[in-house]
Amino acid sequence: MNEFIASLDPFLKALYFIAIPCSVIFLLQTILTFVGMDGHDIADADFDGNLDTEHTPFQLFSFRNLINFLLGFSWGTITFYHSFQQKWVAIVLGVVIGLSLLALFFLILKNMYKLAQDNTMNINNAVGKTGQVYLTIPAAKSGNGKVHIAIQGSLRELEAVTEQEQPVVTGSNIKVIGIINNSILLVEKI
Numbered sequence: 001m002n003e004f005i006a007s008l009d010p011f012l013k014a015l016y017f018i019a020i021p022c023s024v025i026f027l028l029q030t031i032l033t034f035v036g037m038d039g040h041d042i043a044d045a046d047f048d049g050n051l052d053t054e055h056t057p058f059q060l061f062s063f064r065n066l067i068n069f070l071l072g073f074s075w076g077t078i079t080f081y082h083s084f085q086q087k088w089v090a091i092v093l094g095v096v097i098g099l100s101l102l103a104l105f106f107l108i109l110k111n112m113y114k115l116a117q118d119n120t121m122n123i124n125n126a127v128g129k130t131g132q133v134y135l136t137i138p139a140a141k142s143g144n145g146k147v148h149i150a151i152q153g154s155l156r157e158l159e160a161v162t163e164q165e166q167p168v169v170t171g172s173n174i175k176v177i178g179i180i181n182n183s184i185l186l187v188e189k190i
Contacts, residue, residue: 012081019074025067068105073098119152126151126158126176126185137161137168137187147174147187160185 005013077094084090129149137145137160145168147160160176161184162168168189178186 011087012078015074015078015081018070019078022067022071022074026071029064029067065102065105068101069098071098072101119154121151121154121156123151123158123179123182123185127179128176130173130175130190131187133160133168133170133172133174136170137174139165139167144184147185149176149185158185159183160187162187162189164188 005016008016073094075094076097077090080090080093081087126149129151131147131149133145134148134157135146137143137147139162141161141163144159144161146157148155148157150156160174161180162174163186166189168174168187173190174187175190176185176187180186
């Protein structure tokens with residue numbers, strides 16, 4: 001191995017000195033991510049380039065991103081180094097590969113963050129929605145019935161009361177006009 005490294009020109013030698021440690025660090029980061037430690041439990045080496053917004057939930061300048069770029073750049077340049085007479089073409093291809101690896105990482109992160117939604121139902125989102133009576137709702141708040149209503153993209157079965165003088169029978173269409181005790185829908189027949 002020493003003979004191989006010694007026989008390389010200085011630029012290619014420098015690329016290997018970047019590529020090998022970056023590969024080891026990348027492997028460790030990947031293993032820690034899948035184990036659940038994600039590297040932040042060990043050390044927080046991120047530069048304060050936080051871009052936390054609705055569209056970019058990740059940091060642009062971080063140790064992980066630096067490793068991803070250097071990994072793509074170094075191995076990409078090494079791969080194409082002997083393929084071109086002008087070495088700058090290999091360097092440009094290495095930069096493109098490094099940036100592509102970063103873009104791929106951002107795309108993966110963006111899609112992973114979409115999976116981390118809070119789908120806790122907020123009953124207040126039911127106000128103004130329409131649904132259908134499942135179990136008859138007694139008249140004038142004299143008891144509870146049940147309704148089926150779509151809230152936050154999901155069909156729910158919730159308790160409901162009405163202020164109307166007539167019971168709202170099973171199968172009737174209703175509209176939610178209020179919430180009682182943060183748990184019971186106040187509905188009217190439509």
